Structures are given as structure tokens and as C-alpha cells.
Amino acid sequence: MSSDRIAVTIIGGYLGAGKTTLLNHLLAAADERVAILVNDFGELNIDASLIDTTAGNTIALPNGCICCSLVDGLGAAMSDIDELDPRPERLVIEASGVADPAGVAAFTHRRGYRLDLVVVMVDGEQFAENAADEYVGETVRGQLAAADLVVVNKTDLMDDAADSRLDELLDRLAPAVPTVRAVNAVIDPAVLLDLTTPAVAPQADHLHDHGVPFETWSYEGGVVDLSRVRAMAEALPRAVVRAKGIVATPQGAQLFQRVGPRWSLTEQVTLGSVPSVTCLVVIGLPGAITENWLEDQLENSH
């Protein structure tokens, strides 16, 4: 069932942080059927000559993407997208520059959908100023609360002092959220899209092709205690962006997923034999965990 659900990626962040640029990178990297929702059509700057067809509130782009407007609100647009044929596999919502990504994410726990990732873009040059602004400060600071991943963009325009001031600010506002730095919103798309099954997870060397490098770790083992898995999930450090896998426990197979600071274990229905193989894959900033970290957590006594 859950694999039939449309994965939702939310891109938040204030004006000028690079949301649309990141959206374009993501679209280029995705080999899924993607639908897009944007709050501000003015900001997206869809060139009229690029539009294939317009039907109702939907605009089809030549690359197969679908753009829906939010005339009747997010819930209504998501209902429309769920009925598209062919049905998209992913919905990317580019939130408005003043939207609260948490408010957008609240709409995703519905029939037909699952929340995958909330990425919040931060304008490295402007963020500190925006965060202190009388008009938009509370909005800008609040946007970080729901982030699974923070991308600090435009780092080429920052000096070291600005860099460390920003670090302090982010440590205070989003202490548990993995934070990566980027120029022109270029980050490895592998962290933006779902980790598929561990068997086809991206390889580390391949990951270094795009902007900020990420590292992957994998684990293969036998049956593990559920309490161990929970402890491991809690202990995964902030620098880990995603983790996913099937865990074989004495009570049965569990799907483990972690995106940013959020994690879950979901019982898997298995027919026939009791599962005996655990495999996990983790992706994060270089050195986020050590080579043997997963093994230590899941196998060795402390």
C-alpha cells in the first residue's frame, strides 16, 4: 500500500533563498513522474512558450511535469493531483516565501500521500538580517521548525565571520536538523529523493559528482532486537540526512525510515518464512558516522 502513496517533497524558505533553483535541480534529477505545486506563479516564471497545455488549473510542461495552481487551497490541489492519470509518484511543493513549511506538511498525512522530505533553503547572505526583521523575522525563523534538511545557499557570498554567525543561529533555531552548504542551490539530488531499497542505493563514489559531497554507509546483518533499533534511531547524529532499510526482529520485519530528525518503524507484512536479514543504508555529511557505527549500535553490547 505505502509504495502506492505519492511521496511529498516540500521546499520552503524565504524569498531569494534559492527554492526555485533547487526545484529545477530536483526535476532534472528525478526519473519519477513528478507533479509540482507552487504558491507564487510570479516567482516560478514559467515562460508561456514552454507550456504545453493548460487545462483548468493545471499546466503541463514539456518534460512531463504538471503544475497545479492553489486556487482552491492545498487540500483541493492535492485531491486533483491524486486523480491525475498517469498518477505522479512524487509531488514537489514549492512553498511561498512566507509560508510555514510545517503548515504545508500538515496537509500531507492524507489518503494517497506520504511526507518524504521538508527541505528549507536559507539565504546565507541574508538570513541573519531577515531573521531579525520586524516584519518577517518571526516568519523566517519559524520556517526552520519543520525542516528535515537545511540547505544554506549562496555560501560563496559569505565571509568566515558571517559563516560562523550563521552557524550559531542555526544551532539555536534548528539544533537537530542536518545542515548542508551550497552554491547555486547545487546539492546532491540523492538526498532530495527517496533512498530506494538498500540493494540499489547510490554508491559513495557516484555521489561526489554534484556539489556538496555526501557519504553513504550500509549495514547487513541478521535478526536484531527492536530496542537496539530504536536506540540506534535516536543516536543517529544530526549530520545524517536519510536512513532507510528493513530490520529483521524477533517480532517480524520492520521498515525503518529516517528523514532529518524524523524517524519511524513500520511493521511489514511478510508471508511465509520469518525474516532473517537486516539491511540498512544511511546517507549524510562526510564523517557523520564512523565505518563501524551501525555495527556497534546494532550488534555489540555497550
Place this chain on the structure above:
Amino acid sequence: MAEFTIYCARRVITMNPGLPFAEAVAVKGDRILGVGDLAELQTWGDHTVDESFRHHVITPGFVEAHSHAMTGGMWNFTYLGYFDRRDPDGVLWAGCKTMAEVVARLRESESAMTDPSEPLIGWGLDPIYLKGERLVGHHLDAVSETRPIFIQHASGHLATVNTALLAQEEITESNPTPGIQLGGDGRPNGELQEPAAMSLAITAQRRFRADLSTEASKWNFAFEARNTGHTLITDLGGTPMTDSGVGAWKSVTSSPGFPARVMVAGSFFATPMDPDALAQMVVDLRDNPANDKLKFGIIKLLLDGSIQGFTARISWPYYHNPPEGNAENGIWVMPPETMVDALEAFHRAGLTVHCHCNGDQAAEVFISAVEEVLERHPRWDHRHTVQHCQLTTQSQYARMAALGMHANIFSNHIFYWGDEHAAFTVGPERAARMDACATAERLGVPFSFHSDAPITPLGHLHVMWCAVNRRTASDAVLGPDECISVETAMKAATIDAARQLKLDHELGSIQAGKYADFAILDANPLVVDPTELKHIGVWGTVVGGEKFQAGTSR
């Protein structure tokens, strides 16, 4: 054959200061031929005298400059509100005073439905007023255990659904959506709070939404206008500027017998196109009218949320007594720093921009943007309008006057939420100067006022009553120094509203050459006790010389 008709009345209130009162008005075709006494009007030639309004008072048709057409669609669903309310056909629906009455009315609707899978939808429920136990899902199960039931509350921010709907939409206690209320047994009790949770009722919401934008709902909107004395109503945002969105309006307004004129705002949010393209489209629609009943020329923008929802952007000291965990200030619907660019496109195209600003901080952003755009592109007589304008300060009104701006004030708020504003949202001092019509008048800002239907019911007699008396639901007077005279309120309801929409050359007062658009009232608003304004009966309207009696079907 007579060439024109003379309507004799108890009184004609013209709202033309040059000739404020008369005994008769002559109408030729869809226009006013003249105003005066019978003998004067007879000098025009062949005529008939129509005595139907002999015992009524004729005023210019009311102009509602902030309403939404979706209000007409609500009547496709079952009304469950506490207060009596009249539907577009003129039928009075008694308020549901108890939970038993709510359930009984739903049963009645349910028994009339044929398709067993069709959701039963109700609206207007206000649990605050229902004594005793709070209405939840299992009470609705008494209406049906199999048909999904969805009840939207009066606030628009809550819904109550039955167990069948919870099951259909897989709404369980493990769903993390904020706002799914749980009962004592730890399971969802049927109450869904705020739009995210409400949107889980996918099928019912779809049905609800589809019915709000039909041609039938536009007719109902116009019937409600007729029943309440309005001859021009606005759809202020909500219509997409697409062939089908605009086409539906062309279709209904071109039909013979459509009982109102409609000004449709170009909506920046309802229309996926860039501001320059939208501006050009609205200019074209304005300059090439499909018929005399359909008007264009204004643009709707939105800056903030609502005061009662604690989402309006207000200045320090912010909210008075907000709910636990509430943010300090409200939300921006559009980034304040994009205001100048958006405004500039429409301003340069010669359009009038109407911007939703409930809070004073939002008004500050809009007023400053108008100032900046005027410096770049000086333009006289733009009439850019602060919509809602609820907490706009004296200094802001002074700037608005200097900049040539108008105000459209949400006076109905005083009755519907005034008590809450004093106690919770902004506190007594700021509540007393909310919706400050008298300040606008003193400082020379031309203004109108509004219902924002369906947020509050369409009806300028009620809005006038609010602006004149400033009485809350608990009958307290909120800021007596902001009360205005009935004469000023009549201007705001007619000629000044028309002026704000740049339609005052053709409607808004009764004088030769303008459309024959009248409200036909049972009593003279300038003479009755001002506390009785909202109780004045409405016979109906005349639109373009055609009579439309309230409460008759099409």
C-alpha cells in the same frame, strides 16, 4: 405606447447632494430619465405611472464592494446555524437552537437524498450557542451510519464528521495531522480543526468546492443581492481569469433576468499568470464589456490573515490574549517586500488595486507600497483601496488621504466578533477604534463598508446598523466615538462604494443618465430609529429598469 415609466414613491432618496429627495423617478429603458415631482417628470412626454412603490422608499441600489460569489453556493447544502437566515429563494430557515434540532434537520435532508454514497453536507453550525454536550461524530451517526456526513462550522475553521466519513477517509488516531480531535476512548471523535485536518474529508470537500463555483451558485448570489437591496455586488477574488472562469460570469450576466450587476476582481492568487499578463487581461475585459451587468477593472491582493484567527499582521503590542502556543504575530499571505513590484504592474496598467489588510502592519506595507509606486509612476485618481482596514491607525488614514486612497471597512465585525476582539484579540482600547469609519470620515478618506459574504451574511442594512450603532453580539457598544451618522452610512453603502469601484459615473445615486438601479425599502433609513436599521424590510430591487421582487424564484 408609453415611452417611459414614472415610479412614484413615499420618498426617493437620491444620494445626489444637489437634489437629495424627490417623490418620483422616471425610467426609460435601463436608465434614469429624471428625478423630481410627478408634474416635472410628465413633461418628458408619453409615459405610464407605476404606483407599485407608492408606499415604499426608493434609494440607490446598494453597492457591496467586498463579497464573494461562493456565498450563493452554500445553499446547496443544509443550513445548521443558530441564527435565522433567509435563503436565495426568500425562504426563512429558522436557526437550530439545540442539538436535537440540528440532527432533525439533517435527517430531513438525508431522507431526501437518493444516491447512498453521496456525502451529506451541512454548514453554519456554531457549537458555542448549543447548550449542553458538544456535538461530535456519534451524534451524527444517529442521522446515518453509512452515508458520510460533513458539517462545516460557522467559523469555516472547524468541521464535524460522522463515523462513516472517518472510515471512508481512513482518519484514525495514528494519523499525525494536527487538528484531529480525539474522544475519551482515544479515537477520533469526528471534530476536525483547521484546514489541514478538514482537508482529510477528501470526497466531501471536493463536492463542497465544486458546488461553490457553479453558475447556479452565481444566480443564488444575485438572488441574495436582490433580497437585500443590492444592485451591484463584487466577486472580490476567487474567480480565475481563465476562459471558463470569466465565461461563467459572461454566461449568467447575459441571461435575461439576472438580478444584479457584478464587479469581478482580477485575482492574483486565483490566476496562474504573471502580474503584467493579468493586468492586460483585466484591462481588456474592462474595455470590452460583454454586457452592462458585468464589470471589470479592479485587482485583488492579499497581505495577511484574520484578526479572530490571530493571523492578521498587527503592530506592537501584538495580540492581547492569544491561545496558548500561538505565534506572537500573524502571517503574511504574500511577502511584504514583493508588494511594490506586484502593485506596480497593476498601477501602471491603470487598474485599481484592492488589498486585503486586516492588521495595521499589513496596511502599513500596502500604504507604503502605494507611496513608493506613486513616486515612480505618478498617477492621479487611482483609488487604490485598503480592504477590511480593521486596525488602520489615524496616522495611516492621514497618509491614505494624502495619497488618494480609499478604505473599505469590515463594519460587520463589530457585531459578529467585537466581544472577542475586546477580550482576546486586540484588547479593549484597540477594539474600540477598530473599523474606524468616523476616523476615515474625519481625515477625509472616502470609504465604503462590507459583509465579506459568506464570512458574514450579505446585507448592507445590517452593515449600516453596525457602523452607526457599533453594538456587539452581547449588546455592548464598542467605541462609541467611531459611530457614524445614518447619512454617512447611506453614502458608504451607495455612492461612495460605487466611486471606490470607479462605477460612480453610471450608478450609486439616482440622477438622470445613470442606470435605473434601486433598492425598494419598506421604511426610510434616514427617519427610522437608527437601532432599527437592520430590521427595515426590503421589497426587492430594480436593476436596469427591471423589477426584481425579493424571495421570488427566477
